[in-house]
Amino acid sequence: MAQPSVSSYLRMQEVKRAMIEDSNPTNRVLDVLSFLAAHPAETFTLAEIARQVGLSTGSAHRVLTTMAKAQFLARDEKRRTYSLGVAMVAAGQAAIEKYRGVDIARREIAKLAAELDVQCSASTVTAGELMVLVKEGAPKSHMALTRVGERRPLIPPVGLCHVAWAGEAAIEAYIGKVDFYLSETVRKHLHDTFPLIRRRGYSISVTGPNAGHALQAMTLPIGRAPDAEYWTNLYELIGKIMPDEVQLFDLAGADETGIGHITAPVFAPDGTVAMQLVMIGMARKLGARDIEHYAERLCATAALITSEMHGRVPKG
Amino acid sequence: MAQPSVSSYLRMQEVKRAMIEDSNPTNRVLDVLSFLAAHPAETFTLAEIARQVGLSTGSAHRVLTTMAKAQFLARDEKRRTYSLGVAMVAAGQAAIEKYRGVDIARREIAKLAAELDVQCSASTVTAGELMVLVKEGAPKSHMALTRVGERRPLIPPVGLCHVAWAGEAAIEAYIGKVDFYLSETVRKHLHDTFPLIRRRGYSISVTGPNAGHALQAMTLPIGRAPDAEYWTNLYELIGKIMPDEVQLFDLAGADETGIGHITAPVFAPDGTVAMQLVMIGMARKLGARDIEHYAERLCATAALITSEMHGRVPKG
């Protein structure tokens, strides 16, 4: 401690070491793309994007003009607003070549959403994270909890269908992430959830403020890893979730609360869950028969996509 | 010249002014995305991408790991390669919401490409540039001149269908860009081309080395504006193009050379050309009837897409 210069040198090294794996300018670009992808219907001014993404107006100016010049963003000269550009369409189309199932899913859930007047989305799991790939259907009220491109950690109560067919070890690991924060009742409920999902072929939950809050707190930031506060806050909210918000066992018991979402699995050729279809925005006050009807339609769509992807439902 | 410090200051200012509108770190990210989008079927190592995009390995390392961490790139840990990731799929799907015609076009040209065993692509014009949005169909031989996401300036002989219905002023401006470099014969041929395209409803050309070379020299770089050499070289190559490489007037005269491409317009609701469909890779040694058959099929697909987009063919 007698040599401040050495101390400060070490501190700098430490800081550098912490950032060495991340390129901030790169994350800025990805942040902008992610933000605009999450709000595809809207257009934004430079100042709005700068605020939302956490850039200074100066930096945002250069980043956005550069992206617009390359056609990755479209600029409306009259309104001075930005939105996703044609180069993103091109790059996205190219990416789809690698993820063939996605456009099949998009086509089918668009049909379903239009037909039943609900909102449908599809998500996948990569690197232990759940990402929303597609969303179709007019948004009702304030149910826009999921945005395209958003990522969430794969922990209860999200991604149940991704886990349900992944084997006992994966299920235990999944529960284990929040085990400590759950009441005995919910823990038991969660354990019983997976056999039920496999038997039914879909997952279902009721609406509730607790699950809603947890979902909102779950969105992962692009560049930086979530900090300790993120996890503390999240675990606390997850601890408050009610059993029915995780999984609705008795379909007749939803009269009052209303259905939060129904999700169904799309299987890949290797029998793993490739995508999870999510349906939200159903009418309230549904009877058990009505609910089953929605679920059956979602499962039928999931089965169709599975089939078109040459997917295979695992035995068991 | 007596004050070097002032001189160097001014020079710096000048340099800064020239770059003030462009963010290099941003362009790096877009370059990587564009490169990978242009080769959607392949995967690349860090070193390969660094070479192709012109980055130092050090920078490439940070950029690529950052992009991979955000799921914009997918990393194959075993082979240590990168390709487009799921976040790009998500962002692309979001972008499509703004450009509804594109996925309709994709679906239809995929059908057409499979059915006729040819390669089809769709391009659009933004900010005076032509961009390839979609490409479908197995590549034959070395006809992979167009890559998804690639941009070309809208000058003869590319984008004829985009211009043919844009009015006399646009046509004159279009021809004017290369007017000086054309022989009298080709200039006349080019002027006669547009009424013919409108009458036929499509554009058609024969294969030829001159047009091929010009096309290859045309690809625009992402970040930097093309330099003087780019234009000099390009104009020289365009000057060498033969009339039939621009437009084939007599369909019976293609026996020997073979058809280069056929293109047809997709119209937007406002009657402008929204996209240009391009068909390449047809069998060689075709008679006039065979050629017409291909053209009719392409035009039928273009008409279908126009219809699904609620587009309208302009009167005239």
Place this chain on the structure above:
DNA sequence: AATATATTTTCCAATATTGGAAAAATAAAG
């Protein structure tokens, strides 16, 4: 029309990023 409000663009010192080289880690060949 004039004022107020908001947004875009420019500028420069402070600072984070880059390129290049060298080290570590792999993969391939002997």
Place this chain on the structure above:
DNA sequence: CTTTATTTTTCCAATATTGGAAAATATATT
């Protein structure tokens, strides 16, 4: 198993980028 050839990762001085404030421009309001 050892050596050779690549590729990936780390490091630091050189340098290009950033944030913040202020100027210019546009939009809304009185």
